Amino acid sequence: MSPRGSAAYAYVVSALLLAVVAYPLTQGPRYDSFPWSSYPMFARDRPRDAKVAHVVALSDDGRHRPVPPPLVANDEVLQAAATIRAAIRRGRAPALCTEVAVRVAAASAWDDFTWLEVATDRYDVVEYFGGAVVPRDRDIHARCRIRR
C-alpha cells in the first residue's frame, strides 16, 4: 500500500471505530448495545425500593432458599434473571416452575425442599442488609411441587 493509501486507511478505520464507540452519545440515556455502550446500568438512579423476580424453594417446615442460576438457566446470574423475567412476562411462569422443579429434584442438596415458587418480591435494598430480609410484598406467579 502506498504511504498515502496507508494513511487514508488508518484514518478511515479510526474514524469508523471511534464513531462506533461514540454512537451511544447520540442516543437517549437508556440506550445500550454491544459492543458499543455507555454502560447505562451503572448510571441510572436506583431507588431503595426494588423488585426481584426469582425462583424460591420452600420446605414443609417453612424454610426457603433461592434457587441458584445453574438450576434456573445456566451459571450466569444475569441470564437466569432475564429467563425468569421473560417467563413471567410471557405467562410461562408455571412452565418454568415445572422445568426448574425437575432439575431441583435431581439435586440431592435440595432434598429438604418440597415446593417451588416463581415470585416477584419487593425489598428495601438498604434495610435488607440490616436484617430486613422478609419481602415487603410478594407477587407469586407460579407454584409447583418438587416431585421425586
Place this chain on the structure above:
Amino acid sequence: MSLAARLDRLWRPVTPATRLAALRILVGAFALVYVAVRLPHLASAGSFDPAGFQPIGVTTLLSGPLAAPLPGVLAALALALALAFVVGWRFAITGPLFAAALLWVTTYRNSWGMVFHTENLMVMHVLVIGLGASADAWSLDARRRRAAGLAPPADDPRYGWPLRLAAAITVGTYVLAGIAKLRHSGVDWITSDILRNYIAYDNLRKVELGDNYSRLGAALCRHPALFPPLAALSLGFELLAPLAFLGRRAALVWSLLAWGFHLGVLALMWIFFPYPLLGFAYAPLFRLERLPLFRRLRRDPAPVREPVS
C-alpha cells in the same frame, strides 16, 4: 512541520512492528482463552427459546435466531481463528476474520435479553488489531517472510495508529461511562444515594437469585457517608481519562486508578471485569515489546535465509 503533519504524527507515530505484535499476542491470547472457556456458553445460544431473541448490534441484521447447530459452529470457528490470530498465521485474512467472528459470536450471545458488558473492550481491541498490520513481527507470517529472505520491517506509522486507536477506545469508553452518569443523574450521582443503592441492589439481587455476592459491599451499605467520595472518585477518573495521553507517567497513573476502580467493583459488587482487571484494557498505552514476557522473542528471531542469487 505543518499542523496537519504534527497531528498526523500524533495519531500515526513511527512505531516498531514488535509493539503492535506484542499487543496482538496479549489481546489475542486473552480472547483465545476467553472464547475457549466460554465456548459452552457461546454455543448454548443455539438451544435458547427463540421467543427470547432480542437482537442488538450486528445481529439486528437477522430476522430471527440462527438454526440450532450454527451458533456452536461459529463459536468453534472463532476459537480456531483466535489461534491463527495469536500466532499471526495468514493474518491479512485471519486477522479481520477473527475480529468479525468474535464480534458476531459475542453479540449473538448478548442478544437474549441480557447484555454482558465485560466483553466490550476486548471485542473493540480485537477489531482494531485485526484491521492493522499486526503480524509483521513475532508471527508465523514474519517467520515466513524472513525465511524468504525479506528484511524485518522498519519502524513505521502503520504500526502506531492501531495502538493509538486501541488506547483511544479504552479512554473513550471510560469517558462515555462518565458522561452517561451525568446525563442520567447530573451531580446527584455523586451527592445522592445512587451509588450506595446500586451496590445494595446488585448484592441483594445476587443473594435472592442464589448467587455469590460481596459481603463487604453489603456491610458497607450501612454507612452512607462512604459513598459520595467513592462516587466522586469514580466519576473523576472516568471524565479525566484523556489525561492518560499526556505521557507515559500519566498513562501509568490513570491505568492504576482505572484498575483500582475495577478492583473496587469486584470488592463491593462481586463483578469481575477480567479484561481491565488483568491489565489488558490498558496495554495499548505502554511499550509492550519491552515486557520481560517477550524477552525470548526479542532475542530469538527466526533465521534469515540468504536470498538465492
